[in-house]
Amino acid sequence: MTKKMAIIASKGTLDGAYPPFLLASTAAALGFEAKIFFTFYGLQLLKKDLSPKVSPLGNPAMPMPVPMPNLLQILPGVEAFASWMMRRKLKQKGVASLTELRTICLDSNVELIACQMTVDLFDFKNHDFIDGISHGGAATFLAFASEADITLYI
Template sequence: MAKKLAIIASKGTLDGAYPPFLLASTAAALGFEAKIFFTFYGLQLLKNDLSLKVSPLGNPAMPMPVPVPSIVQIIPGLEAFATWMMQRKLKKKGVASVAELREICLESGVELIACQMTVDLFDFKNSDFIDGISHGGAATFLEFASEADITLYI
């Protein structure tokens, strides 16, 4: 019987996208049955249009080339700069893109579940999302998570 990994993805940022996809794709490669439940802002990770950003605001651990005092972080354009900087670093280090990791998950049999309540709450349409995902509620995911060997909230 395969081990099971259950992940709840609630963040819709560029830096928040990597942990669930990396962990799930690695688990699948190791023979785990893996499912990711995308809820609230995490639904952004399942959309056709991946326009993910990084915000240095409220993220004191973000490594910046120079220390940035909190008050400076509200300057217009800093979020765009931080996003560009992160994308550049990821590319330079040869890290797969979020879209590539998402595709690897699908190809590896990781089930990507859109929280139906959140889909309804934010008035999303099925056409907003990539093909190959499923929809379900908290009860559906919790049934799997209650049997999982590892459950993570990201």
């Protein structure tokens, strides 16, 4: 019997995007049937234009070159710098890009499900998204998740 992993991806930030793709692609490599349900801001990760950012604001665990008070983190350019820094660090360490991980998931038969309610809520159109995804509601995903060996909310 095939093991199953169900993941809910609700964050569209750079640091929130890696866990669902990494976990699902690893699960698929280990023979799991894996599905990711992208809802609310996580839906951004299925768009053709994949350019998430990371915000140091309110993220005390984010390693910065120098400690930075929250007040300074709201200044223009800080988010762009933090995003650049994170992308640079990922590349230096040989971590696959989000586009590569997303493609690995699709090639590994991980089902990427766009939450239809969120698509409607934010007035997205099908042409906004990459090819190869499916659409479904919470009931569709819960039918799978209720039988999953591992269910994660990220």
